[in-house]
Amino acid sequence: MGFLSVVANGLSMGAIYGLIALGLTLIFGIMKIINFAQGALLMVSMMISYWLWVATGLSPYILVLIVAPLMFLMGYFSERFLIKPVIDAQKDVREPVSVLLLTAAFAIVLENLCLMLFGADYVMAQTSFSSQTLALGSVTVSAARFYGLIIALVVAFLFYMFLQYSQTGRNLRATGQDRNAAALMGIDVTKTYAIAFGIGTALLAVAAVALIPFYYVHPSVGAVFMTKAFIVVVLGGLGSVPGAILGGIIIGLIESVAAQYMTATLTAMLVYLVFLVVLFIKPTGIFGSPYEW
Amino acid sequence: MKGINKNYIILAGLGILLCLLPMFVTKPYYLQVIIMCILWAYLASCWNIIGGFAGQLSLGHGIYTAVGAYVAVILFNTFGLSPWLGMFVGGGIAVLLSLVIGFPTFGLRGAYYALATVAIGEAVVVLLNNTGHLGQFLIGGAEGLSVKMVGVSAAAIQFNSKVPYYYIILAMLFLIIFIAQWIKNSKLGYYLVALREDEDAAAAMGIDVRRNKLIAGAISAFFTALGGVFYAVLIRYLEPTAIAGAIMSNQMVFMTIVGGAGTVLGPVIGGITLSFISELIRFYLGSQLMGLHLFIFGLIVMLMIIFQPKGLIELKERFKRKRGSGADQNEGGESGARSASGA
Numbered sequence: 017m018g019f020l021s022v023v024a025n026g027l028s029m030g031a032i033y034g035l036i037a038l039g040l041t042l043i044f045g046i047m048k049i050i051n052f053a054q055g056a057l058l059m060v061s062m063m064i065s066y067w068l069w070v071a072t073g074l075s076p077y078i079l080v081l082i083v084a085p086l087m088f089l090m091g092y093f094s095e096r097f098l099i100k101p102v103i104d105a106q107k108d109v110r111e112p113v114s115v116l117l118l119t120a121a122f123a124i125v126l127e128n129l130c131l132m133l134f135g136a137d138y139v140m141a142q143t144s145f146s147s148q149t150l151a152l153g154s155v156t157v158s159a160a161r162f163y164g165l166i167i168a169l170v171v172a173f174l175f176y177m178f179l180q181y182s183q184t185g186r187n188l189r190a191t192g193q194d195r196n197a198a199a200l201m202g203i204d205v206t207k208t209y210a211i212a213f214g215i216g217t218a219l220l221a222v223a224a225v226a227l228i229p230f231y232y233v234h235p236s237v238g239a240v241f242m243t244k245a246f247i248v249v250v251l252g253g254l255g256s257v258p259g260a261i262l263g264g265i266i267i268g269l270i271e272s273v274a275a276q277y278m279t280a281t282l283t284a285m286l287v288y289l290v291f292l293v294v295l296f297i298k299p300t301g302i303f304g305s306p307y308e309w
Numbered sequence: 310m311k312g313i314n315k316n317y318i319i320l321a322g323l324g325i326l327l328c329l330l331p332m333f334v335t336k337p338y339y340l341q342v343i344i345m346c347i348l349w350a351y352l353a354s355c356w357n358i359i360g361g362f363a364g365q366l367s368l369g370h371g372i373y374t375a376v377g378a379y380v381a382v383i384l385f386n387t388f389g390l391s392p393w394l395g396m397f398v399g400g401g402i403a404v405l406l407s408l409v410i411g412f413p414t415f416g417l418r419g420a421y422y423a424l425a426t427v428a429i430g431e432a433v434v435v436l437l438n439n440t441g442h443l444g445q446f447l448i449g450g451a452e453g454l455s456v457k458m459v460g461v462s463a464a465a466i467q468f469n470s471k472v473p474y475y476y477i478i479l480a481m482l483f484l485i486i487f488i489a490q491w492i493k494n495s496k497l498g499y500y501l502v503a504l505r506e507d508e509d510a511a512a513a514m515g516i517d518v519r520r521n522k523l524i525a526g527a528i529s530a531f532f533t534a535l536g537g538v539f540y541a542v543l544i545r546y547l548e549p550t551a552i553a554g555a556i557m558s559n560q561m562v563f564m565t566i567v568g569g570a571g572t573v574l575g576p577v578i579g580g581i582t583l584s585f586i587s588e589l590i591r592f593y594l595g596s597q598l599m600g601l602h603l604f605i606f607g608l609i610v611m612l613m614i615i616f617q618p619k620g621l622i623e624l625k626e627r628f629k630r631k632r633g634s635g636a637d638q639n640e641g642g643e644s645g646a647r648s649a650s651g652a
Contacts, residue, residue: 050420101615113366116423117566118614120368120559124607131600235600239555243431246424254420281439288432295425296413 020155022272028161030268031168034261035223036241037248038172039216045255046192046212049099049115055242056123057217061087061224062233063130069141069228076141076225077167084221091217095210098122103209123238131235138232146229164226171222172261175215179257188212192255247291253301262302327479331472340471342588344543347478350580352536353564354485359529360562361570362489362498363522364505365415366423369430370533370561373403375437375553377534378541379454383446386457391464396538400531407530408523415522418508430558437549453548456541466542474543481539482577485532489573492528501525505571533561563610569620578621583609 036058043051051057061083068079102115140146148159179185190198191208199205231237248267252259267287274283294301334340352374359365380402381395390398414425441450448454459465468474492498500521504511512518541547551557560583568579583606590602617623 044420048420050423098611098615102618105618113364113419113423114566114614114618116366116420117562118611121563121607121610121614124559124603125611128600128604128607132598132604136599243427246427250421250424279439281435284435285432288428288435291428292413292425295417295421295428299417299421 018154018156019276021157022276023269024155024157025161026269026272027265028157028165028168028268029272030265031165031172031261032223032226032264033241033244033248033267034264035168035172035219035226037245037252037260037264038175038257039219040245041249041252041255041257041260042188042219043213043216044249046188047099047103047209049103049119050246051213051216052116052120052242053094053123053126054119054216054220054245055238055240056126057087057091057238058220058224058241059130059233059235059238060090060126061217061221062228062231062237063134063235065221065224065228066139066141066233067134069143076143076228077163080222080225083225084218087221088214088218090214092210092214094122094217095213099213100206100209123242127235127238134235136235138234140230140232141228143229158230160230164230167222167226169261171219172257175219176257184211188215244287247287249301250291250299251294251301253303256301256303259301259303324483328476331475337471340475342585342592344471344475344478345588346581346584347475347482348536348539348543349560349564349584350577351478351482351485351539352533352561353568353576353580354482354489355529355533355536356561357565357570357572357576358489358492358532359522359525361565361572361576362492362505363501363525364571365522365526366419366562367426367526367529367558368423368555368562369426369428369433369558370529371553371555371557372430372433373407373530373533374537374540374557375433375547375549376403376406377537378547378552379437379448379537380534381538382454382456382541382547383448385465386454387446392466392538392542393464396535399538400534403530403534404527407526411523411526412519415519415526426558427555430553430555434549434553437553449547451549453546455547456545458545467545474539478539478543481535486573486577488528488532492525493573497521497524502571563606567610567613567620569622572620572622575620575622582621 036054040051040054043049043054064086065076065079065083068074068082069076072079098118099115102118106114143160145159145163149156150159150162179189187198187203187208188211190201190203191205191212195205198208227233244267248263249260250263251266252261252263267290270287270290271283274286278286330343331340334343352370356367356370359367360370377396377399380399381392384390384395384398385392410426410429414422414429417425437448438451440448442448456467459467461467461469463473466473466477492501500511500516503514503516504518504521508518537552540552564579564583565576566579567583568577569575586609587602587606590605594601613620
């Protein structure tokens, strides 16, 4: 593989990391909660997308129209019935860690539920383009990965526009900045929290349909992306939308380029090292996080 | 005075009962379950020192069990060094590691500290999974590392019967409860609670926040490593994901939270209850459905965080309070005696 092809592969994987991290950073930015169930929810999205693909035979990219609303509802109601009671009970605690642990337990529940329902098999949606490659000049890149890159970038752009210019987006940002002031301005904070969690989860559905044509799904696939998403959000700045995408692309590039020169272990260690160095030197990340660290 | 005496009698009775337990439980499988329950209670208590008392949400404590276990096993396999001594080498290295990790990470707040520990924990798993040899030492990589068998030997902590293991882990549990009680009532304990509740306020009061976190972290790491060594001699096989991974790290946290973080006996209660329930499900239903016991485990943790966030230990307090308000003869007598003895 030529160097440019390596870069292209890194870009596509990185953009999908960014998409997964987008939900994480949104939920943190607005609710100040690290969602440890993000990986498990991604796995659930991938499982649902895969089985829908098996059942309908439609292109996974069309299935997003079903999976994304489904995941939105799942996120919305998870927030309403699981997370909200804990947030309410911890209102006067300075650093509410219970919610974080709750999402971690939720992840275990989801993973093992899927293990019971679907078994531990590795499955992948073998679509017509799964093994195709595209040649753009001298650069060859797998078609599924290339489509994934386009989807991730387009969705991230749309999401950014939505946050900036729609009324719901403004409500979300206002609640993130100061939930008491937002409430005084007539924003329904409770509902906004649930919407934030719902959107954060729906974004995972997009990442899921982009992934299943070239990535194996199994009940513990979430853990792989979970740690990456953590690294990406801290790198980009917790709470920053452009930071999540850029952080994702940086991690994707480091992984694919470094893999050309060193063993897989060293590559993995390099990613953790970059993460820790950023955390210690500039914990607010590249784009800066407006939140206390 | 009367009330305090009663508590001591209950504790002493419970202690004697636990010491005599192997006389009644003769099936090795049952004893193994009890040993694992106590081991989890012990590990949860170790985590509680940094996670409960000091409120630092470490999600990578598996690295300390791994360091203890690997160091002790490698020293035993290569040099034949008794795990009784290897325990302290492993514990010492865990302390050093906790200082090296703690110095930069304890400057981070809340969520950032938790994320840093997750990343470090994952990095250690990757490292262990991919390191076959380190110089002359066999580490085993993803295949895992077996303890060299030498037959029944007290020095090597290898027995045919489960009973000696039971007494070792029971002694370790008593030790950690004693240490937790001591920390709780010491100056360090008060510093930790102060910095847990409000770090800035604690610093303003003249408490060296980082230093106290480091001390608590080192104590916690040392005893967690001892737990890792016990795991190694009991199971006799180390697998990186099992000993260092997220499951190991998270279980300690969940058990402490379910029992009651920041209390002396909460983690013990949480550890025993959760691991017992988990084992019960695995024994009766596990063969039918893979993942069921962890599913129910996660569900219990979620329900506890939602409905009983202060842990099982608070149920007792609540019960006491309820009874006390009905007929406060007992309660009043106890507090009266306490203030009298304090005066």
